[in-house]
Amino acid sequence: MSKKSQAAICALLFAGAGVFMSANTFAQAQSGRVAATYEGKERENFSRLVDSAKVLNQALKRVSEQKKIGNAKLIAEIEQKIRMAEAAAADGRSGEARVMLEDAYLTSKLAIVEVTKGSPVAGQSTAGAEVMNGKQHKEYSARMESTKALRDALSRIATEKDDAKAKAEVSMIDKLMRDADANVAQNNARQGRAVLDHAYLRAKVQIERLRGGETLVRTLQFDSxxxxxxxxxxxxxxxxxxxxxxxxxxxxxxxxxxxxxxxxxxxxxxxxxxxxxxxxxxxxxxxxxxxxxxxxxxxxxxxxxxx
Known part of the structure; x- marks a missing residue:
């Protein structure tokens, strides 16, 4: 092979390597952008959850003061739960953070509805009052079956591992499912669905924790x-x-x-x-x-x- 041919082949090889390196660099850049978008969406979801929980607790405080109802202890507990959720998120325990935030959100909302019972607000659809239509009932039933399946799986794993935290969560999930059904029976369809979704999330997070440890619970993204x-x-x-x-x-x-x-x-x-x-x-x-x-x-x- 002539020196000229060898030089040509080397040039082609270097050119090919350059193309490969460029493609690899491009792929890495694309991957970085996707990761940044995901992280940005996760932060946005968390921020919305935090804001909603804080606003609801503030509303509970104002309404309780207006009606002279002693909810100071409950309000303080909710504030503490929000702070704990923010600390959990900062520590990388995002799934646990979301559970605590949703718990704070739901506790405030249900307390507000309780405080305003008998007033026009409590009877309006904005407080959650709504009869389920056929599609909503089908979706609710499907979510209930999924929640029960997760609850049963959690119960088995909690017994196998003798995990006290998970056993307590099974009892909480049972209560939430009963509360969800009670809300639906009282024509509070949307509120019932919100409580049921929270039960589902709690079961899912606990199973993930038991399977792989707290570090596996990373996301605040929704299932769908x-x-x-x-x-x-x-x-x-x-x-x-x-x-x-x-x-x-x-x-x-x-x-x-x-x-x-x-x-x-x-x-x-x-x-x-x-x-x-x-x-x-x-x-x-x-x-x-x-x-x-x-x-x-x-x-x-x-x-x-x-x-």
Whole structure:
């Protein structure tokens, strides 16, 4: 082989190596961008959960003071749980953090509904009152079966490992499933679904902990877009309820207030339409915008809330 041919082959090899290195560098860059997007979404999910829990607990405090109901101890316990959740997330225990945050969120919400029983707010759909339609009942039944299956698996693993924390969680999950059924029986369909979803999450997180240790529980992502949509739906209902609880009557006639509420209702209607077509990404985004309008309405009335 001539020196010229050898030089040509070497040049081709170096060129090929350059192409390979460029492709590898590109792939690494792409992987980094995907990871950054995932982490950003995880932080966003966590931030929404924290803000919702804090706002609800603040609302519980205000409503309890207005009605002269002694909920100071409960409110302090919820505040502590939120702080513990933030600490768990900072420590990398994201699944545990989400369980604690959802627990704080649900505890505040159910306490608010209890405090406002007998008032117009407690009887409105914004507090969760809704009769299940056929599709909702089918979805609820499917989630209940999944939760029971996880609960039974958790019970077996907890017994095998003699894990006290997991055994206590089995009892808590049993209670949550009963509470969910009770809410559905009282035509609080959405509230019942929220409680059941929390039971499902608790069982799932505990099984993951027992299988591989706390470090395996990393994600705050939802199991599916449908699950994320249900969370945003509940969050939207809750902020709609908070408008009625936190906004003084004299602010209701303010033109800016009316604008916020009209946009919120219109966006909610748009989101419902998109969800019916299974366009969950757009539905979730539109629901978030609707919830944002309710938040603006509350702040416009002079009530400072997180987020």
């Amino acid at each position: 877009k449908d699950d994320e949509y249900h969370y945003e739906l509940d969050r939207n209902d809750t902020f709609q309820m908070l408008v009625q609880l936190l906004v003084p009557d004299e602010s209701a006639s303010d033109p800016r207030m009316k604008g916020f509420l009209e946009r919120a209702r219109g966006l909610r209607s748009d989101a419902d339409g998109k969800a019916a077509k299974h366009e969950f990404d757009d539905a979730i985004k539109t629901l978030e915008e609707s919830t944002g309008e309710y938040q603006k309405a509350i702040r416009n009335a002079g009530v400072m809330i997180p987020g």
